[in-house]
Every structure is written in structure tokens, then in C-alpha cells.
Amino acid sequence: EHLHYTPGDKRVVVEFRGVRFLLLVCYDLRFPIWSRNQEDYDCILYVASWPKQRIDAWEKLLYARAIENQCYVAGVNRIGSDPNCDYCGCTLLIDPYGNKVSSCELNKEMSITGCIDIEDRK
8 A cells, every 4th residue: 555555644533514523434433532522523534445354343433433532433434446446335324422423334335414513512
């Protein structure tokens, strides 16, 4: 990977429609210290190429990050195949209490919407 990608060197939080998003990738999901809530974001957004054979870990880790940081978590995972892996989606939006707000069906291309209620979090 180091031949094709430059590692990040700072924490990136962007605001969209009044919601502050911490931007992370699938690799970051296994390192909870990187997502530690410093009251600088409302939702963690994980973008991923998480393989089908490890999808249970994907789900469990997303729920853990939401609960431990008391924030929304959006996990956006790809679907399809490449020469190395199969990907089944499993995009999720989870609230700060560990409740599923919205999700995609496994192995189906689709999009979802969900409400992030910042006032409910406070």
C-alpha cells in the first residue's frame, strides 16, 4: 500500500448541513484511539472495502465505535468482487445508543438515507 497511497497525518473533520463528520477508512476501524471523541464531531464516517468473509467483525466494530464514542457512526462498504475478495456491502448508520438507524441489504446494490438528530445526542 505504501507504494500507492500516502498515509494521513492529521485528524480530518468536515461539516455538512450542520453535522460534523470525522473522516476515517476501514483500516482505522480496528484502532479505537484514532476515533476517540474529543467533542469535535457528531458522526464518524468510515469508507471501506471490507471483505465478505469478515463482515461480522465489520458490524460489531461499527456498533462498538458508536457506543464507546456516544456518536453516530456511518459505515459505507463496497459491494462486488475484485481478483482478491468478494464484498457484500453492509452499509450501516448507527445512533449513539447502538441502535441501527438505517442499513443496506447484504449483497445488493442500493443506497440508504437516515436521520442524524444532533439534539437527541445531547
